[in-house]
Every structure is written in structure tokens, then in C-alpha cells.
Amino acid sequence: GRTHSIIPGEDCVVGQEAKKEILKTILTFMQNHQIEPYNEQTKKGVLRHVLIRYGEATGEIMVCLIINAKSLKDSDKLVIELQKIAGIKSISLNINRENTNVIMGEKTLTLWGSPTITDYIGEVKFQISPKSFYQVNPAQTKVLYDLALEMADLSGKETVWDLYCGIGTISLFLSKKAKMVYGVEIV
Numbered sequence: 001g002r003t004h005s006i007i008p009g010e011d012c013v014v015g016q017e018a019k020k021e022i023l024k025t026i027l028t029f030m031q032n033h034q035i036e037p038y039n040e041q042t043k044k045g046v047l048r049h050v051l052i053r054y055g056e057a058t059g060e061i062m063v064c065l066i067i068n069a070k071s072l073k074d075s076d077k078l079v080i081e082l083q084k085i086a087g088i089k090s091i092s093l094n095i096n097r098e099n100t101n102v103i104m105g106e107k108t109l110t111l112w113g114s115p116t117i118t119d120y121i122g123e124v125k126f127q128i129s130p131k132s133f134y135q136v137n138p139a140q141t142k143v144l145y146d147l148a149l150e151m152a153d154l155s156g157k158e159t160v161w162d163l164y165c166g167i168g169t170i171s172l173f174l175s176k177k178a179k180m181v182y183g184v185e186i187v
Contacts, residue, residue, distance in 0.1 A: 004040055004101070016054050021085050022063055026050055029078045038068045040101070046072065048096060049103055053128055054087075055119035056138040062090040062117045064130040066104060068097055079112045089113050092130055104131055121145065124172045133166030133185075145173045154178050 029035065030047060038045035046069050053062040063082055065072060072078070072093055079091050091112040096105030108115075108130050116127040121138050122145070128134050135141040148170070154160075154177035162171040165183035175181040 018054070018061060018085060018087055019052050022052055022061070022082065022088075023050065025081050025085065026063075026065070026078070029074075029081060033074045033077070035073065043068075043099060051094075051103075051130055053090075053117055053130070053134065055117050055128070057120040058118050059087045060089040060117035060119070061085070061087040062092070062128065062130065063088060064090075064092045064094055064108070066094045066096050070095065070097075075111055083112065089117050090115065094130055121169055121173065124169070126167055126169065128167065135169060141169065145170060149174060149177060152177075 026047075030037070035047055036045040038048040046067050047065060048068050049066040051062075051064040051066065053064075055061070065075075065078075075093065082088055082091055090110065092108050092110045092115065094104050094108045096102070098105065116129045116132075119126050119128060119134070119138060121135070122142050126132075126134065152160075152174065154174065156177060156179055158178045159180045160171070160174050160178045160182070162168065162174070162181065162183045165171050165185045168183040168185075171181045171183035
């Protein structure tokens with residue numbers, strides 16, 4: 001806690017089973033192709049982060065590799081291996097060569113598939129990109145949003161402002177009972 005110390009791990013205890021296979025595939029690729037992980041102290045190495053998004057309702061999976069380079073050596077070979085994993089619909093590369101602890105860089109390239117995946121919270125459909133802010137537990141999010149909607153006690157005459165709205169999950173959820181909803185976000 002409260003450090004940037006990296007602890008090796010090959011599992012995500014809050015993730016889906018497919019994430020283990022994805023991470024194993026990427027780690028094997030890194031070893032086979034001499035791809036070094038990024039080191040925050042030395043500012044050397046290539047792979048900074050692996051972002052895996054999962055559409056709970058659709059089963060669609062997105063893999064985005066955040067790198068400290070202009071390109072990823074032999075990325076076409078990694079794409080072939082990742083395509084073998086059921087559910088993968090999007091594989092992308094995000095370039096972050098800045099000396100920062102911000103995860104995503106400005107430029108994202110789709111290596112294979114769609115630039116987005118689809119998921120639902122309740123009946124509301126979302127197209128999720130690598131840079132989208134999206135809740136990691138859509139089932140629990142729906143429970144919380146239902147409660148927020150109930151507690152807001154909207155009559156249908158209100159204008160609601162959702163600041164720092166991400167991709168608008170709360171905004172769209174509240175729009176069912178508000179006159180007007182505005183979502184404000186930098187992305």
C-alpha cells in the first residue's frame with residue numbers, strides 16, 4: 001500500500017477466468033520475444049500496463065497494452081495468440097512514453113477487432129473504449145444506481161448534472177426519471 005512497488009502476480013482475484021489466460025499469454029509472449037516490463041525508477045522497459053475490459057452482459061473482452069515505445073515488436077504474433085482466447089473482440093496498443101504515473105497515453109491504435117466492446121448496465125447499452133471510465137462490477141453498479149435513483153426521488157421535472165461522468169453510466173441511468181441530464185467529462 002501507498003507505494004509503487006511491483007509485486008509479481010499472474011492472477012486477478014476480482015477478474016474473470018479468461019483474464020488468467022490473457023495474462024499468461026502476454027507473459028509468455030514477453031519472455032519469448034525479450035519484451036521487458038517498464039521500470040518506473042529507471043524509465044526503461046516496454047510494457048507498462050495491461051488493461052483488460054470485460055463486458056459482463058455480452059462476454060466481450062478487450063485487451064489494451066500500454067507501452068513505453070512507438071510500437072511493440074512482434075505484436076502481430078501476440079495478436080494471433082490472443083485471438084485464440086474465447087470472447088476477445090478488441091486488441092489495442094496505447095502509447096505512453098511520458099515520465100508520469102498516468103496510465104494511458106494520448107494515442108491508441110487498434111491492432112485487431114473493434115475499437116470498443118459492448119456491455120449493459122440494466123437495459124442501458126454502452127460502447128466501451130480503452131480510455132472510457134467504466135465500472136468494474138456492472139451487476140453491483142446496477143444495484144447501487146437503482147438505489148441512487150430511488151433516493152434521488154426524481155419527479156421528471158429536474159435537470160441533473162453528472163460531473164466527471166466517465167461514459168455516462170449514472171447520467172443515462174438517471175435519464176429515465178429526469179427531464180434533462182447532462183454528463184460532463186474530459187474524454
